[in-house]
Amino acid sequence: MSSCKHVCKVLLCAGLLSGGAAHAQVSGTVTLTSDYLFRGISQTDEKPALQGGVEWAHESGFYAGTWGSSISWLADSDPAVSSQLELDGYLGFRGDFGASGIGWDVGAVHYWYPGRYPAGFDKADTTELYAGLRWGILSVKYSYAVTDLFGIPDSDGSSNLDLSLGWEFAPGWSLNGAAGKQWVAGSAGTATYAFWSAGVGKTFDNGFDLALTWHDNDLVGPDDTLTFAITKSF
Structure with missing residues (x-):
């Protein structure tokens, strides 16, 4: 955690110093x-979730934000756990490599699961560093855990690689796809798995978006899920 705090402080100070007016x-x-699926795994036992987030972005490229969602997976794993909420905080820098059309993004994110836990329970709070590139409709992102990964003992050093695309094939309509792999470090390495998704989205002029997405993973065999989401942007 201390390494992440140092990185966050460096990013924050650099962003403030470069801000000016x-x-x-x-x-x-x-x-x-x-x-709510995260890296191909349901966080709500295949039930609905309410989510929301806010981001502050500076023209220098520095940004910071928070995002949250209702969850149930921790309480499902142990009835003595009261946590029903995921709260994420993140900050970083993003920009472009000149006129190349290639964008970059680096930062840190902390996943926090507030609530009551029984003695000896491995809390799921996790901190990751990430770096990403984007080019046209394609993007790639690599994440590295500097703490144990979501409560898995001795799993610090775990990593995740995401590849995604978003193609607007008609005004307001898009095809979206993603594939990723989660590597779990340490003795829990057998939990390493791949995941993927494909979907279609519709954006409206009033700030609403609709998305229909199919998800699957190879962690426990076929586990395909179809989700429908409605989002309001502001």
């Missing part, structure tokens, strides 16, 4: 989804 923008979303 430049402009910043605040944006946010609220989403209702039929199921």
Whole structure:
């Protein structure tokens, strides 16, 4: 955790120093989804979730934000756990490599699961560093855990690689796809798995978005899930 705190402080100070009188923008979303899947795994036992987030982005490229969702997987794993909420905080820098059309993004994110836990329970709070590239409709992101990964003992050093695409094939309509792999470090390495998704989205002029997405993974064999989500941006 100390290494992440150091990185966060460096990013925060650099962003503030580069800011000056430049402009910043605040944006946010609220989403209702039929199921919350994270890296191919349901966080709500295939039940609906309410989600929302806010981000502050500076024209220098520095940004910071928070995002949250209702969850049930911790309480499902142990009835003595009261946590029903995931809260994420993140900050980083993003920009472009000149006129190449290639964008970059680096930062840190902390996943926090507030609540009451029984003695000896391995809390799921996790901190990751990430770096990503984007080019046209394609993007790739690599994440590295500097703490244990979501409560798995001795799993610090775990990593995740995501590849995704988003193609607007008609005004307001998009095809989206993603594939990724989660590597779990340490003695829990047998939990390493792949996941993938494909879907279609529709954006409206009033700030609403609809998304229909199919998800699957190879962690426990076929586990395909179809989700429907409606999002309001502001």
